[in-house]
Amino acid sequence: MSFIVIAVIVLGAIGLVAAIVLYVLSKKFAVQEDPRLGEVAALLPGANCGGCGFPGCGGLADALVKGADAGSIDGLFCPVGGSAVMGEVADLLGMAVANSEPMVAVVRCNGTCENRPKVSEYSGLRTCTAMNACGAGETACGYGCLGCGDCVSACQFGAIYINPETGIAEVDEEKCTSCGACVKACPRNIIELRKKGPKGRRVYVSCMNRDKGPAAMKACKVSCIGCGKCEKECPFGAIKVEGNLSYIDFNLCRLCRKCVNVCPTHAIEAVNFPAPKPKADKCGTGCGDGKCGIRK
Structure with missing residues (x-):
């Protein structure tokens, strides 16, 4: 019976030590996520189509935040959201964004x-x-x-x-x-x-x-x-x-x-150009060829 008690105590001690080590390491190596990442991602359409050149909206959000920290988000654009969404993102990050033609x-x-x-x-x-x-x-x-x-x-x-x-x-x-x-x-x-x-x-x-x-x-x-x-x-x-x-x-x-x-x-x-207008009947003969000579 004593062997079982000893085993339980030893395993409990090992678990306690492991928990303390993991806690210390988690605090020491913790990576703080920029709260702006979630805010920018929420503005993006969430299509994850890759049209922006990144593997998803999360990747674009990360690039936009890093670009804002570097001073420019030029060249980063969401084709699905368009200029309207990019304008909202720019306002959130306090940046100016160039208008992109559709x-x-x-x-x-x-x-x-x-x-x-x-x-x-x-x-x-x-x-x-x-x-x-x-x-x-x-x-x-x-x-x-x-x-x-x-x-x-x-x-x-x-x-x-x-x-x-x-x-x-x-x-x-x-x-x-x-x-x-x-x-x-x-x-x-x-x-x-x-x-x-x-x-x-x-x-x-x-x-x-x-x-x-x-x-x-x-x-x-x-x-x-x-x-x-x-x-x-x-x-x-x-x-x-x-x-x-x-x-x-x-x-x-x-x-x-x-x-x-x-x-x-x-x-x-x-x-999408308008249909060409019919040529004017300049000769007045009803020929409709747009020429001034009279057709025989």
Whole structure:
């Protein structure tokens, strides 16, 4: 019986000593959490989408607090919360934050079923990543949208979907938060974040085909052929042709749409612009051609 009592006493003593050691160590090495972390995290939307470049809202909150202590939070931005949330965070931290222009995801492909017909049938795992790994996919274009919806699965906001008629991913700009998840999910890198533009208007090259003109046109009727007409026409130097592909810099573009009119393959998209007005009938003959000569 005495052995049991001794064992209990020894174990109790060991437990007591261990508890004292743990208590002392916890006090000595305690890490005090900045109360601002919780306050900033509470202001953030909690989407944990990674669009800010950090692994979650907690990571962004930590970066914002550290940035405030360093004197600047420039370059830190929550795409989901936008300028409104960042303004609240800046007020909380006593910092100024630069206004960021709204961004939106853009699918740079117009290879619809009509423009880019199928030349084969894919049988396998129905994901863009798997299909891309197997080759060009079901069409002759090795650069366009595969239509399997990896971007759809990645979007937490239901802002992107596959149009059943065209087979191409389309973005609902009203729901898009520019988190960039779809950009990362696309194995062909055809989704880009661009400035939303005034009244949602923007101009971009809806093609990623880098093949030379004849090969590109054979694969898709509305492919960019790298002819350079748009580059020569742009008065603002916003367009460059590299690797047989034209690209419009949205920071330089002034939305004049001159490039749209000269593109021979209609590869340049102009979004949310008003429909062109019908030409005036200047000759008064009812011909509607806008010319002053009388049509016979």
